[in-house]
Amino acid sequence: MFVRKLNLALALVLAFAGVASAQSPTRIQQFNAWGAYSYQAGAGKVCYVLSVPKEKSPANVDHGDIFFLVSQRPGQNISYEPQAMMGYPLQENSKVTVTIDAKNFVMFTKGNSAWVENAAEEPALVAAMKTGKAMSVAAKSRKGTPTAYSYSLSGISAALKQIETCK
Template sequence: MSLKNVLTTAAAILVLSSAAATAQTPTRIKQFDAWGSYSYSSSGGKVCYILSTPTAMLPSSVDHGDIFFLISQKPGQGVSYEPQVVMGYKMQEGSKVTVDVDGKKYTLFTRGESAWMENAAEEPQLVDSLRKGQAMKVDAKSQRGTATQYTYSLAGVTAALASINNCK
């Protein structure tokens, strides 16, 4: 499956899994190398986000499911550039996810198959690190206790973020 098809499928999965019953199918804004930008309308207003999939997944011996890193804008809800990790499996209860951008580490709390910044005040710093960075790794732990690691390309992240800058 091509990256374009994977990201389109990922966009649809995210909308369906967001528990927003009134959400509609996302519209692709544009693809920027490894990052795509999307938007959809929900009961809380327009939502725009960028999304990427890992370029490498470890351990290679396990079924990871669909894995995504996204950053959303929800102007109607006062949310600006909210990073989120979505895994294809439930994570270990109480575990943390670590996002490492060129050696700078950020901690995310987990709930089910998703993780968000533990300290929301650090969200702009993570987004800035992504803009300036070369590589990102995400470490997580599955519900079964399996340590997992994902590598992402940051090619196109700055252009993708710019494409949702004026989400309204």
């Protein structure tokens, strides 16, 4: 089931990245809860790490497939860009909050995805993921339903190290 979800995630990442000419992603290696992946897109390579939540709430709603990823696109000068991908449309103009231990990071939303509102905070979020004990993501669906997800940070440092030299 986990592998099937990750394969779906790979397809979704490509679709949302607008990569029509990309090759299918290749899983480089799995590091506990985090997998490292890469694919060729045009003239450049894209690498990313991805995980699925270990818990979702509320339990009585269909969340669809939920992912958190950190991508690296050297050809576009993008390094370690965190993104939350939901299996449903997010409420327009809402914010997604990522909490690692006691530190909050705010993300802006578009469609079913969210990115760090202040790009200067991306390195701090990634650093917190590497050293943190617990990560949660809180969002609001287009219908107004508050949702929350908890992720394991086990393996994130090794997975990020694996894509460090993406070229």
